[in-house]
Amino acid sequence: MDWKPDRSDKKPIYKQIAHYIEHGIATGIFSPDSTLPSERALASELGVNRSTIISAYEYLHSLGIVERKKGSGTRISTNIWGISHKRIPNWGRYVEDGSFLPNLPLVQKIRTETQKDNFINLASGELAPQLFPTIQFREILTRQPFMENLGYDHPQGNELLRETISQHVKQYKNIDTNSSSILITSGAQQALHLIVQCLLKPGDAVAIEDPSYCFSLPIFQSAGLRTFLLPVDKDGVNPNDLISLHKKHRIRMIFLNPDYQNPTGTVLSTPRRKKILELSSELGIPIVEDDPYTLTTFGGEVNQTLKSMDSNGNVLYISSLSKIVASGLRIGWIIGPQSVIQRLADAKQQVDFGHSVFPQWVANQFLSSSYFSEHILTIRKNLKLQRDELANSLHELLSDEMEFYMPNGGIHMWCKINKPIHEGRLLEESLKKGIAFVPGTIFGSQKGYVRFTFGREKVESIREGILRFADALKSVTNT
Numbered sequence: 001m002d003w004k005p006d007r008s009d010k011k012p013i014y015k016q017i018a019h020y021i022e023h024g025i026a027t028g029i030f031s032p033d034s035t036l037p038s039e040r041a042l043a044s045e046l047g048v049n050r051s052t053i054i055s056a057y058e059y060l061h062s063l064g065i066v067e068r069k070k071g072s073g074t075r076i077s078t079n080i081w082g083i084s085h086k087r088i089p090n091w092g093r094y095v096e097d098g099s100f101l102p103n104l105p106l107v108q109k110i111r112t113e114t115q116k117d118n119f120i121n122l123a124s125g126e127l128a129p130q131l132f133p134t135i136q137f138r139e140i141l142t143r144q145p146f147m148e149n150l151g152y153d154h155p156q157g158n159e160l161l162r163e164t165i166s167q168h169v170k171q172y173k174n175i176d177t178n179s180s181s182i183l184i185t186s187g188a189q190q191a192l193h194l195i196v197q198c199l200l201k202p203g204d205a206v207a208i209e210d211p212s213y214c215f216s217l218p219i220f221q222s223a224g225l226r227t228f229l230l231p232v233d234k235d236g237v238n239p240n241d242l243i244s245l246h247k248k249h250r251i252r253m254i255f256l257n258p259d260y261q262n263p264t265g266t267v268l269s270t271p272r273r274k275k276i277l278e279l280s281s282e283l284g285i286p287i288v289e290d291d292p293y294t295l296t297t298f299g300g301e302v303n304q305t306l307k308s309m310d311s312n313g314n315v316l317y318i319s320s321l322s323k324i325v326a327s328g329l330r331i332g333w334i335i336g337p338q339s340v341i342q343r344l345a346d347a348k349q350q351v352d353f354g355h356s357v358f359p360q361w362v363a364n365q366f367l368s369s370s371y372f373s374e375h376i377l378t379i380r381k382n383l384k385l386q387r388d389e390l391a392n393s394l395h396e397l398l399s400d401e402m403e404f405y406m407p408n409g410g411i412h413m414w415c416k417i418n419k420p421i422h423e424g425r426l427l428e429e430s431l432k433k434g435i436a437f438v439p440g441t442i443f444g445s446q447k448g449y450v451r452f453t454f455g456r457e458k459v460e461s462i463r464e465g466i467l468r469f470a471d472a473l474k475s476v477t478n479t
Contacts, residue, residue, distance in 0.1 A: 004046060013048060014055035021056070022065055025076055035073045036066065063096070101218035106427065106442060113431045120465035122452040123436035125213075125262065125411065126327040128386075130458065131379050133325060136371040137362060148361050153354050155345040157184025157333075161364040165333055168367050172295060174308040175317065175335065183341045184355045185348065187332040188292060191318045192255075194344045195288055195334070196223045205249040209237055211414075211444030213262040213290075214255050229445060230254075232261065234405070236268030239275040246283055253286050259303050260293040263443050263451035264414040265407025273306055280314040287315045292323040293410040295376055298384040313337050321363060323411065323455075324379060330356075331363040383411060386454040386462060393466040401473060411455030414440075417448050419477065426450075426476045435468035 005016040024030040036042075039057065043050040057074050060066040067077045102108070114121045156162065162179035169175040185191040192214075200206065202224030208214040210229035220227050228245050230237040236258060245251055254276070258268035268276075280287050289306045297303070307317035313336075320332030334344060348354065366372055387406075390413055394404055404415040423439040430437060440449025454462060 005048065014052050014059060017042075017046065017048070017053065017056040018059045021060060022063075025065065030076065035075050038073060064091075099222060101222045103218060104216060104442060106424075106439060107216065109431070110427075110436050110438065114436045116434075118434060120435045120461050120468065121456050122390075122454070122462070122465050122469075123438050124456050125323070125453055127323065127379065127411070127455050128382075128458060131382055131455075133366065133371060133375045136366065136369075136375065140362065140365045140369070140371075144365060146358065146361060148357055150357055153357055153360070155349050155354055156180075156182065156341060157355050158357070158360040158364065161331075161360045161367075162333075164364050164368045168372075169317075169319075169335070172302060173291075173305050175305060177335050180338055181335055181341055183334045183336075183345050183348065184360060185320075185332040185334060186330045186352075186355065187322050187327075188290060188318050188320045189332075190348075191320075191332050191334045192217070192288070192290070193219050194347055195253075195316060195318075196220065196225065198343055198347045199286075199340070200225060200253060204252040205245075207242060207245055207251045207254045209256065209261065209444075211263055211440060211446055211449070212255070212257060213443065214257075215444045216442045232264055232266060234266055236261065236266055236272055237276075239272055239279055242276065242279055246279075246285070251283075251285055253288060254280070255288045255290065256306070257290045257292075258306060259291060260296065260407055260410025260412075262292075262410070263412050263438070263440070263449075265405055265410050265412055267303060267408070270304065273304070273309060277306060277309055277312075277314065281312050285314075289315050289317050291317065291319045294319075295324050296380060296383055296411065297409040298380055298387070299408060300380070307335060316340065321367075324376065325363075325366065329359050329363060331359055383409075383455055386457070386459055387413065389459045389462045390452060390454040390466070393463045397466050397470045398473070401470075411453055413452045413454060415450050415452060417450065417473070421448060421473075421476060423447070423450075426472060429472040429475050430469055433468040433472050435465045435472065437469065 003020055005013045007013070009016060021030065021036065030036060037045070039050050039053045043053045057066060057068060061068050064077055066074050068074050110123050113119065114123060159179060161184060162182040165182055166177050166179055169177060185194065196219050200223060203226065205226045205228060206220065207228050207230050209232050211232060214220065226249070228249055228251065230241050230245065237256065242251070242254065256268065258273065260267065276287065279285070287306060291305055294302055294305060305317065307315045317335040318332065321329050322332065334341065391404070391406060394402060394415065401419070402415050402417055404413055407413060423441060427437070427439055438451045440446055440451065443451065457465060
């Protein structure tokens with residue numbers, strides 16, 4: 001065998017070997033009716049440890065390329081050959097090699113497990129079904145039959161909805177804008193994706209909060225961005241940290257969730273908001289403000305958004321109806337300079353030819369009616385009850401084991417476990433007991449934290465959920 005692994009290559013040696021063997025199978029170097037070299041023989045020939053060959057063979061086995069049987073060696077899998085020895089595509093390879101990265105395995109596991117019956121879900125970031133305005137939507141559909149054109153709509157989204165949103169953000173958040181500066185998106189997630197894909201390039205440095213929802217999103221890694229962390233304290237991120245990061249890495253964009261931040265529930269203080277806007281103007285760094293929770297404020301006072309304070313057009317503002325109306329409606333929006341909005345709208349057209357007509361119509365009817373203001377008061381009242389139930393349950397059942405920050409809005413509570421713990425084992429044990437939460441390291445660099453979402457479950461289920469979690473925590477700490 002003339003080929004040798006390249007030790008200067010960043011790719012692990014076992015993967016180099018596996019890819020060489022796969023190529024050899026495809027080109028006929030390795031015959032489909034023969035056994036591959038033994039682990040010891042191949043290790044000796046390539047000058048590597050036997051464990052490296054074992055890893056390579058196991059990797060090929062996981063992709064369905066080889067079969068491994070104790071005492072019989074490693075053979076090319078018969079499943080990759082169809083009738084008349086025609087190759088079947090190696091779907092395992094395609095799945096692995098795609099440029100868009102999958103969700104973290106823990107995130108995938110939580111989503112799968114929470115679909116089971118009798119599961120208490122303190123992980124999913126959404127409202128409880130009973131808080132959705134289902135009755136109001138039915139009344140809208142009864143009183144005002146849908147008579148709209150079902151063809152493709154404007155690239156930026158329905159004109160009437162964009163006009164309504166411009167009035168909505170002025171009334172509730174003091175943001176001055178117009179319909180031409182708004183793009184309708186499929187929730188805030190698509191908005192973030194469009195911004196990352198269209199306005200940044202591989203290798204660009206961006207600043208995100210630590211901890212933050214953005215930390216868990218694969219879209220940053222898929223786009224080849226370098227992410228740098230801004231620690232979050234009780235007053236949000238510190239502007240001085242942004243200065244330090246920019247000096248070292250030339251930050252190209254800042255992603256912030258200033259109000260009832262996910263996962264900490266903290267609020268970026270007004271002095272820090274002003275300083276960050278000053279730095280944005282001084283350094284020419286755009287800010288992406290993700291604002292899903294401002295209107296959930298339990299006290300009724302809505303904080304000034306960065307966008308409402310932005311006199312220079314430095315802020316791209318993202319919001320949606322997912323966290324305050326219904327997650328399944330899939331209505332979000334971006335507000336920004338018209339040139340940026342047009343660029344993002346063009347990209348959205350390439351992806352889905354524009355947003356679906358029907359949910360835009362429903363959203364417009366709801367936002368422009370008296371139902372919306374009544375609904376906001378309802379969810380504030382109910383979310384506060386759910387937060388209080390979670391806080392009381394933690395006080396009563398886990399006061400010695402955990403500390404937590406008491407948010408004044410939003411749907412999340414950030415909790416610190418007072419003793420070292422293995423997060424994976426704690427999650428596994430909790431899922432067995434029918435309770436889901438999100439481990440803190442999914443959101444950032446801090447260990448020993450968990451995020452409970454109080455917005456998803458009924459009040460009567462929250463205490464039972466914490467009872468199950470307490471039982472799981474006890475099981476893990478006693479082993």
